[in-house]
Amino acid sequence: MQYYSACPKDCSDSCSIISTIENNKLKITGNKNHPITSGFLCLKSKYFVDAHYNGRVLYPLERTGKRGSGEFRRITWDYALDILSKKIKKIMEEYGPESILPVEDTGNRGIISYYFPQRLFNPLGFAKLNRSICSKAGSLALKEIFGTSIGVDPDEIKNSKLIVYWGINPAWTNVHGWRLAKISSGKIYVVDPLITDSAKSSDVHVRLNVGMDVDLILTILNILYKKGYDIGPAGKYALDHDPERMEKMIGVDKKIIEEFVDDLITLKPLVVHIGYGFQRNLYGAIAVKMIAYLLAIIGQEGRFIYDVKHRIDYTYVSGENDKRKMINQADLGREIIKNNIKMLIVYNHNPLVSLSNQNLLRKVLVDEDIFVVVHDIYMTDTGLYSDIFLPATTFFEQEDIVDSFYHDYLNYNQKIFNPMGEAKSNHDLFVELARKLDLKDPYLFEDEKTIIKNILRRANLDEEKFFRDGFIKIDRINNKINVNLNSVLKDLENYRKYENNGFRLLSPTHVQGMSSQHNNLYSFDTLAHMNPSDAFTLGIKDNDLVRIYNEYGSIKTRVKVDESVQEKCIVIYKGSWPSIYGWNVNYLTTDEVQEQYVRGSAVNTTFVNVEKL
Numbered sequence: 001m002q003y004y005s006a007c008p009k010d011c012s013d014s015c016s017i018i019s020t021i022e023n024n025k026l027k028i029t030g031n032k033n034h035p036i037t038s039g040f041l042c043l044k045s046k047y048f049v050d051a052h053y054n055g056r057v058l059y060p061l062e063r064t065g066k067r068g069s070g071e072f073r074r075i076t077w078d079y080a081l082d083i084l085s086k087k088i089k090k091i092m093e094e095y096g097p098e099s100i101l102p103v104e105d106t107g108n109r110g111i112i113s114y115y116f117p118q119r120l121f122n123p124l125g126f127a128k129l130n131r132s133i134c135s136k137a138g139s140l141a142l143k144e145i146f147g148t149s150i151g152v153d154p155d156e157i158k159n160s161k162l163i164v165y166w167g168i169n170p171a172w173t174n175v176h177g178w179r180l181a182k183i184s185s186g187k188i189y190v191v192d193p194l195i196t197d198s199a200k201s202s203d204v205h206v207r208l209n210v211g212m213d214v215d216l217i218l219t220i221l222n223i224l225y226k227k228g229y230d231i232g233p234a235g236k237y238a239l240d241h242d243p244e245r246m247e248k249m250i251g252v253d254k255k256i257i258e259e260f261v262d263d264l265i266t267l268k269p270l271v272v273h274i275g276y277g278f279q280r281n282l283y284g285a286i287a288v289k290m291i292a293y294l295l296a297i298i299g300q301e302g303r304f305i306y307d308v309k310h311r312i313d314y315t316y317v318s319g320e321n322d323k324r325k326m327i328n329q330a331d332l333g334r335e336i337i338k339n340n341i342k343m344l345i346v347y348n349h350n351p352l353v354s355l356s357n358q359n360l361l362r363k364v365l366v367d368e369d370i371f372v373v374v375h376d377i378y379m380t381d382t383g384l385y386s387d388i389f390l391p392a393t394t395f396f397e398q399e400d401i402v403d404s405f406y407h408d409y410l411n412y413n414q415k416i417f418n419p420m421g422e423a424k425s426n427h428d429l430f431v432e433l434a435r436k437l438d439l440k441d442p443y444l445f446e447d448e449k450t451i452i453k454n455i456l457r458r459a460n461l462d463e464e465k466f467f468r469d470g471f472i473k474i475d476r477i478n479n480k481i482n483v484n485l486n487s488v489l490k491d492l493e494n495y496r497k498y499e500n501n502g503f504r505l506l507s508p509t510h511v512q513g514m515s516s517q518h519n520n521l522y523s524f525d526t527l528a529h530m531n532p533s534d535a536f537t538l539g540i541k542d543n544d545l546v547r548i549y550n551e552y553g554s555i556k557t558r559v560k561v562d563e564s565v566q567e568k569c570i571v572i573y574k575g576s577w578p579s580i581y582g583w584n585v586n587y588l589t590t591d592e593v594q595e596q597y598v599r600g601s602a603v604n605t606t607f608v609n610v611e612k613l
């Protein structure tokens with residue numbers, strides 16, 4: 001038998017997958033007919049099948065030991081939902097619905113898995129997580145310059161003479177987009193402080209110092225001004241950014257900056273794929289804003305890739321209630337206390353791996369009177385802190401459709417297996433909970449097939465074609481570009497370069513990791529990558545044990561002496577589980593936020609000290 005699957009991971013490529021069952025075992029390959037997937041899947045996909053069969057929790061559990069101890073007893077779904085519904089009613093009565101917080105992210109990006117649970121939370125008026133750790137700060141920055149954060153279709157890569165990857169490592173995080181760029185005839189630039197795999201096979205690597213993007217752009221504007229360009233209201237800040245004076249501070253040779261400027265003005269059309277990783281720093285949104293500003297100055301308004309919005313009625317799937325109280329994700333520990341949160345309903349998210357300032361967050365969960373429910377496929381670190389743990393299905397056990405935050409195809413995900421053990425999908429969990437809460441509105445109980453058909457019908461999509469091919473092209477909402485250059489003035493006025501205080505800690509994605517997923521089955525790279533010259537100064541060799549610490553915490557790990565890392569920087573990849581290694585990078589990362597930009601994460605503005613042990 002052959003089935004269509006759709007990868008629902010938090011990855012721009014949103015692949016269409018052909019799943020087959022051979023000798024009773026699932027096999028997956030890329031769907032050759034899909035224009036983006038092009039018949040191949042990424043390295044991480046090799047874990048998906050194993051992760052379906054292995055390492056799962058299959059029954060509901062109730063905590064019997066202290067939080068984090070892993071002591072649980074098996075319970076029935078009926079008992080679990082009973083406790084849950086009684087708790088919800090009691091907390092709503094005593095403290096109000098706003099003290100109950102669903103803590104959810106993009107662990108599963110299926111449209112039903114992601115949006116459907118909100119159908120229950122909206123009418124009940126629960127608090128809502130402001131999902132500020134990923135890309136939102138940059139979205140707002142783009143909107144302030146262009147009136148929209150929705151850029152061009154990746155198809156445009158084929159026609160672009162210049163393709164700039166700014167603060168993104170597509171060879172690892174957007175492999176299908178990277179392939180499009182590599183087979184195009186466009187000249188490829190990578191703007192990144194690390195010598196990433198993308199940088200290695202680009203035409204030009206602009207290896208700037210971390211956090212120097214705004215100064216690099218001001219220097220580019222300075223050169224453009226000298227070439228007779230009207231550089232707009234930011235001009236006064238660019239005048240002192242003479243390339244000769246700036247090259248050392250930015251860390252890029254003047255000749256490379258000049259070549260970059262020449263290419264930016266001659267190789268048109270161009271496209272700039274703006275990364276998410278690099279905008280997670282205190283001035284990240286401002287950097288995104290300045291990229292947009294630069295595009296406008298050179299007459300390439302809107303020629304970027306960042307967000308996508310499709311003509312799909314997401315509100316139909318989620319319901320709506322714009323009065324819900326917003327709780328910020330990037331500094332969740334502090335927010336829980338400030339807002340008197342009494343209950344967390346966690347699904348699609350692993351906050352005790354993924355969020356900054358873990359020491360605080362864990363302390364809050366231990367000290368405060370908070371009831372924690374976790375719905376996950378595996379016993380994650382967050383699961384270990386739950387009062388009730390509920391088993392979730394893998395994407396092979398649920399019917400869903402998945403769109404992309406990069407391309408314009410909607411993929412079909414067929415249910416191949418019945419859930420293993422007593423696992424339930426997100427859809428089924430919240431249907432059952434609605435039933436236990438004695439709610440009657442039929443909208444809360446709609447089945448997946450009906451929802452999928454309604455989505456297709458509302459978007460005027462050909463149902464027969466969709467189910468036959470396993471994917472269909474959908475319309476992108478192309479908001480009109482409406483340039484407002486003046487909006488950078490408030491940013492440049494306040495823009496301050498922070499003191500370089502110790503080592504700058506970066507925690508980017510790893511080629512094999514999918515955020516925090518599957519570390520229970522495969523080991524992650526937990527080394528501290530460090531430049532040879534820093535290692536020499538500190539007397540550190542490969543594999544030496546070091547202590548890395550700052551005001552947030554202290555960890556011990558081994559070093560990888562690595563030329564691709566800049567001096568005065570440490571790289572530790574994101575996503576590893578503290579329950580396996582005793583720590584992860586988020587024991588050190590700051591939960592300071594970009595106040596003016598949706599309180600977005602500033603995780604990459606973390607400074608640490610290093611000591612050889």
Ligand SMILES: Nc1nc2c(c(=O)[nH]1)N[C@H]1C(S)=C(S)[C@@H](COP(=O)(O)OP(=O)(O)OC[C@H]3O[C@@H](n4cnc5c(=O)[nH]c(N)nc54)[C@H](O)[C@@H]3O)O[C@H]1N2
Binds near residue numbers: 170174506509
């Ligand atoms: N393999 C894999 N793919 C993934 C993920 C995964 O975990 N693994 N996670 C997914 C998710 S959730 C996201 S948000 C995306 C993130 O994917 P990306 O946007 O690629 O983000 P990062 O890997 O965090 O950072 C990208 C690059 O930014 C560079 N950078 C850091 N600071 C600066 C700076 O100041 N200026 C500039 N110009 N560059 C800087 C880093 O060196 C790094 O190489 O990837 C998605 N895809």
Ligand SMILES: Nc1nc2c(c(=O)[nH]1)N[C@H]1C(S)=C(S)[C@@H](COP(=O)(O)OP(=O)(O)OC[C@H]3O[C@@H](n4cnc5c(=O)[nH]c(N)nc54)[C@H](O)[C@@H]3O)O[C@H]1N2
Binds near residue numbers: 350426516
């Ligand atoms: N230091 C540092 N930290 C970071 C980042 C960084 O760059 N540096 N990046 C941040 C970014 S961009 C992101 S997006 C976050 C991602 O952080 P998380 O949102 O925690 O990401 P994931 O690990 O993809 O998924 C979370 C959980 O969802 C579960 N899951 C998968 N499918 C389902 C399902 O169908 N139902 C249920 N109930 N659960 C399911 C998975 O098993 C996993 O435990 O990490 C952030 N953390």
Ligand code: SF4
Binds near residue numbers: 013175
């Ligand atoms: S993680 Fe990304 S590239 Fe890999 S299979 Fe899923 S969508 Fe495709």
Ligand SMILES: [Mo]
Binds near residue numbers: 134276
């Ligand atoms: Mo993300």
